[in-house]
Amino acid sequence: MKLNIIVDGRAHAFEVPDTLLVEAQDFFDKMNADMDQGWQMSRDWVQNPTPEQRCQIAGDRILTAIETENEKLLMLVVAYILKTLPGIKGIEIDMTGDMNETVLILEQESNRPLGPIFN
Numbered sequence: 001m002k003l004n005i006i007v008d009g010r011a012h013a014f015e016v017p018d019t020l021l022v023e024a025q026d027f028f029d030k031m032n033a034d035m036d037q038g039w040q041m042s043r044d045w046v047q048n049p050t051p052e053q054r055c056q057i058a059g060d061r062i063l064t065a066i067e068t069e070n071e072k073l074l075m076l077v078v079a080y081i082l083k084t085l086p087g088i089k090g091i092e093i094d095m096t097g098d099m100n101e102t103v104l105i106l107e108q109e110s111n112r113p114l115g116p117i118f119n
Contacts, residue, residue, distance in 0.1 A: 001082050004090035004105070005062060011090075020079045027076050028083055031058070042098040052104055055081045059093045059102040 001021070005012050035054055038047045046053055058077050065074035081088060087107040094101035 003078050003082055003088065005078070006090060006092040007063070007066065008095050014074070014078050016075060016079045016082060020075065021083050024076055024079050028080050031080055042100055044100065051084050055085050055088070055091065055104055056099045056102040058084070059091050060099045062091070063093055063095075 001016050001018060003014050003016070005014050032054070035049050035057060038045060039049050039053075039057055040046075041049070041053065041057065049057060058081050061077045062074060065071070065077060081091060085104065085106070088104060089107050090105035092103040092105070094103075
């Protein structure tokens with residue numbers, strides 16, 4: 001499966017083997033368990049993040065993986081996003097430090113961005 005990642009105006013297509021969506025279930029479970037406790041999304045505390053918010057949080061982890069050149073983490077987090085939001089085509093990661101501004105691009109919405117999620 002493929003996810004388009006847009007960071008700082010540059011788009012990169014990232015290919016994830018379909019088998020990883022099954023093999024990385026323990027990693028996905030750990031990410032979900034961490035987020036089930038609530039999450040600080042920039043200035044907002046979110047008690048129970050929605051699937052969209054979980055992908056915005058994961059987008060922040062993508063930035064960390066890119067900055068630290070951790071390809072394994074990058075692959076796992078991209079797989080998490082693909083598993084969490086079936087039909088997602090891309091993610092435009094906010095670079096200002098506000099993960100609420102990260103935009104998710106979904107297939108079923110005619111490539112219209114899901115847009116920032118507000119609580």
